[in-house]
Each structure stands twice: as C-alpha cells, then as structure tokens.
Amino acid sequence: MEIERKFKVITTPILLEQYEKKEIEQAYLCTDPVIRIRKSNEEYYMTYKSIQDITLSNIALCCQEVELPLTEEAYLHLKKKIDGNIITKTRYLIPIAGGYIAELDIFHGHLKGLCFTEVEFSNEKEAAAFIPPEWFGEDVSFDKRFKNNYLTFINSYTELGIN
Amino acid sequence: MEIERKFKVITTPILLEQYEKKEIEQAYLCTDPVIRIRKSNEEYYMTYKSIQDITLSNIALCCQEVELPLTEEAYLHLKKKIDGNIITKTRYLIPIAGGYIAELDIFHGHLKGLCFTEVEFSNEKEAAAFIPPEWFGEDVSFDKRFKNNYLTFINSYTELGIN
Numbered sequence: 001m002e003i004e005r006k007f008k009v010i011t012t013p014i015l016l017e018q019y020e021k022k023e024i025e026q027a028y029l030c031t032d033p034v035i036r037i038r039k040s041n042e043e044y045y046m047t048y049k050s051i052q053d054i055t056l057s058n059i060a061l062c063c064q065e066v067e068l069p070l071t072e073e074a075y076l077h078l079k080k081k082i083d084g085n086i087i088t089k090t091r092y093l094i095p096i097a098g099g100y101i102a103e104l105d106i107f108h109g110h111l112k113g114l115c116f117t118e119v120e121f122s123n124e125k126e127a128a129a130f131i132p133p134e135w136f137g138e139d140v141s142f143d144k145r146f147k148n149n150y151l152t153f154i155n156s157y158t159e160l161g162i163n
Numbered sequence: 164m165e166i167e168r169k170f171k172v173i174t175t176p177i178l179l180e181q182y183e184k185k186e187i188e189q190a191y192l193c194t195d196p197v198i199r200i201r202k203s204n205e206e207y208y209m210t211y212k213s214i215q216d217i218t219l220s221n222i223a224l225c226c227q228e229v230e231l232p233l234t235e236e237a238y239l240h241l242k243k244k245i246d247g248n249i250i251t252k253t254r255y256l257i258p259i260a261g262g263y264i265a266e267l268d269i270f271h272g273h274l275k276g277l278c279f280t281e282v283e284f285s286n287e288k289e290a291a292a293f294i295p296p297e298w299f300g301e302d303v304s305f306d307k308r309f310k311n312n313y314l315t316f317i318n319s320y321t322e323l324g325i326n
Contacts, residue, residue, distance in 0.1 A: 029192070029241065029244065030233075030237050030240055030241055032234065032236070032237060033231070033232070033233065033234070033237060035209070035237075035241075046198070046211070048209070048231045050231075050232070066229060066231060068196070068211045068213075068229060069196075069213070070193075070196065071195065071196070073195070074193050074195060074196060074198075077193055078192065078193055078198075081192065081244040
C-alpha cells in the first residue's frame with residue numbers, strides 16, 4: 001500500500017547536487033491497472049498499480065503497488081510495446097523535517113519545465129498531519145495532470161496548462 | 164514459490180467432463196522474466212515469473228511467481244503487444260491420490276494434439292515422494308518443449324517432435 005501526497009514546488013532547495021539522485025526513465029504498457037516499466041539509474045523494474053483498489057481519502061492517495069525486477073534486456077524489449085511517450089526525469093531524495101524524504105522530480109525532454117515533489121507516509125494519519133516545508137507549493141495529490149500515467153500522453157509541458 | 168512436476172499423458176481419464184475445467188487463453192509479453200497474460204474462464208491475469216530465481220533440483224521446478232488481476236479491457240489491450248502465438252487449452256482439474264490435483268492441459272488451435280499434466284506441491288520433499296497415477300507418462304519437468312513460454316513460439320504440434 002502506497003500513501004503519498006504530491007505538491008508543486010515554489011523554489012527548489014539550493015545545491016541540489018548534494019542530495020542522492022536517480023536518473024529515471026519510465027513508460028507505460030497499460031493505464032488501468034497501471035503497468036509501468038522504469039529504469040532508475042542502472043536498475044530496471046516493472047510496477048503494477050491497481051487502480052481498482054484505490055482508497056480515496058481527502059488527504060492522500062493510496063494504491064496497491066507491486067514492484068518486480070527486470071533485466072536490462074527485458075526492459076528494452078518491453079520498451080518497444082509502450083503506449084505513450086517515454087518520461088525522463090531526475091529525482092532528488094531530499095531529507096526534510098519529521099524524518100520524511102521529499103522526492104523532487106525535475107522532468108526533461110518533452111516535459112521540460114515540469115517539477116513537483118512527493119512525500120510517502122506509513123499511514124493516512126501521518127499524511128494528514130504533515131506540515132510541508134516552505135519550498136513546497138500547492139497540494140496537487142488529486143490533480144491528474146501531475147500523474148505520470150497522464151503525463152506520458154502529453155506532448156509538451158505547455159499543453160498541461162499549469163501556471 | 165511454485166514447485167511442480169510435469170508429465171506426458173498415456174491415456175486421459177474417462178468422462179473428463181465430470182471434472183472442473185478452465186478454458187484458458189494465454190500469451191507472453193516477455194520470456195525472461197516470464198510476463199504472461201491469461202484469460203481463465205472469465206477471469207484475467209498478468210503473471211510474472213522470475214527465471215533468475217529458479218532453483219533447480221533434480222526433482223521439481225521451482226520459480227517465484229506473482230499473479231496480478233487484469234480487467235478484460237486491460238487484457239485485450241495487452242494482447243496487442245504479445246511476442247508469439249496465443250495458446251488456447253482446456254485445463255481439467257482432476258483429484259488424484261494423496262490429495263493432489265492433476266492439472267490436465269489439452270491444447271487447441273496450432274498446438275492441437277499436445278497434452279500434458281502438472282501437479283503442484285508444497286515442498287520439494289513432497290515432489291520427490293510423489294507416485295504418479297498409471298495414466299501419467301514420462302516426467303518432462305525439465306523438457307523445455309513442454310513449457311508454455313516455448314510453445315508460444317511453435318507453429319504446430321508436429322514441429323515439436325514429441326513422440
């Protein structure tokens with residue numbers, strides 16, 4: 001079960017390069033359920049997320065998620081079968097107050113200009129009590145324009161209509 | 164963890180239609196790891212089997228297996244992305260001595276003529292101790308020609324060279 005909140009970013013922390021980062025490339029074989037393939041640095045995965053089992057609260061988004069390892073060869077094979085565009089982004093893992101990690105995603109390629117951050121929680125109570133750092137902007141947890149399986153079908157950042 | 168043994172069939176049990184059966188259609192998106200989509204009666208699944216984690220013993224074949232539900236729509240969507248041929252078969256679930264179930268697969272379509280049976284065990288000791296019923300033939304647990312992810316690339320039963 002994944003419980004997370006997603007936020008726009010007002011300003012990114014300075015000296016980003018001091019943080020652990022992942023160069024991510026991902027794409028989709030299916031959107032309901034979500035079947036995603038991802039390269040994260042030199043690791044390869046297929047992730048299944050059940051849309052059917054989503055429990056909507058007012059605070060956070062929950063879904064069943066299963067992550068399965070792929071070989072590089074399998075990843076490249078499945079990449080020929082994707083539905084939309086390949087998403088590329090750099091993910092910075094930034095420790096914040098409360099022992100949480102802000103996953104800051106800075107998009108590249110056709111989504112250059114897009115940037116948001118996510119925080120994962122162990123339960124909904126924690127998610128509700130979370131006080132975002134000052135550099136976090138609007139909560140967009142329920143805005144589909146910030147979902148990667150929506151973004152894969154978008155051709156440019158401007159097409160998103162995010163201000 | 165799946166632990167199973169596979170056998171040729173000398174004669175199928177009489178009155179097959181008395182047993183529970185599943186009409187199965189399946190195909191593959193990837194062969195290593197195995198990513199299979201399957202329709203079983205009116206249920207739809209994607210199954211991931213890790214080849215990397217296979218533990219080979221002399222008796223049974225073991226592999227990590229994860230089964231994930233699909234909607235009919237997702238199944239039909241993924242069916243456009245398969246690598247080989249679609250396999251269709253009727254699977255009869257036949258109770259046998261020792262409390263086991265023989266899964267008897269009778270193939271149709273391009274594999275018409277092919278037939279084998281599988282038994283699943285809870286551990287390797289059980290698999291080794293198993294005494295097959297008289298209607299079971301040769302143990303083909305390690306013969307790749309009886310693996311579905313091999314059969315999907317075969318164009319006819321005769322091409323298999325099974326006597």
